[in-house]
Amino acid sequence: MVEQQLIRAAQSGDRDALITLLRNIETHVYRTAYYILNNEQDAMDASQEALIRIYTKINSYEEKAQFKTWVQRIVTNICIDKFRRTKPSVSIEEHELVFKGDDNVEREVLSTYVAKDIQEAIEKLPEHHRAVVVLRYLQDFSYNEIADSLNLPLNTVKSYLFRARQQLQSLLQDYQKGGVR
Numbered sequence: 001m002v003e004q005q006l007i008r009a010a011q012s013g014d015r016d017a018l019i020t021l022l023r024n025i026e027t028h029v030y031r032t033a034y035y036i037l038n039n040e041q042d043a044m045d046a047s048q049e050a051l052i053r054i055y056t057k058i059n060s061y062e063e064k065a066q067f068k069t070w071v072q073r074i075v076t077n078i079c080i081d082k083f084r085r086t087k088p089s090v091s092i093e094e095h096e097l098v099f100k101g102d103d104n105v106e107r108e109v110l111s112t113y114v115a116k117d118i119q120e121a122i123e124k125l126p127e128h129h130r131a132v133v134v135l136r137y138l139q140d141f142s143y144n145e146i147a148d149s150l151n152l153p154l155n156t157v158k159s160y161l162f163r164a165r166q167q168l169q170s171l172l173q174d175y176q177k178g179g180v181r
Helices: 003-011 015-037 040-060 067-085 105-123 127-138 143-150 154-171
Strands: none
Touching: 003 015, 003 040, 003 067, 015 040, 015 067, 015 127, 040 067, 067 127, 067 143, 105 127, 105 154, 127 143, 127 154, 143 154
């Protein structure tokens, strides 16, 4: 079933269509929540809250905006509300490095550290900058889709992304010099 047909069927009360629709978006919803909140448990809670809100508000979706934009607006707003209610906490999880029988163990270890450093740099951004970075670079949203999702003017989105890139550049300056932190 095409997404629009699935949405219309869900809006007309087809429970199976609604469940299929929610299953199709749950990974994207969680991924967005995780990158904004940077905590697995909080992301799971926010994802569940977002899916419930989508379930109950599916009839309020109008085809003026893309469905994924409408969904991302819900998820982002829930995450921002959750972020404001609780002070950000740093996850102190131990991540095991699994070594494969590969010749490039060093490259894999370095890429793991680079990814971790990038994620930590994104965490240090103000919440409005973090939201646009997550939507643009991790969810591959266009500027217009970000503006629709966050209910911001297009120029504000561009400004936030510009400032966020500057902050990330500053936070990750060791990599630009060819070094590793």
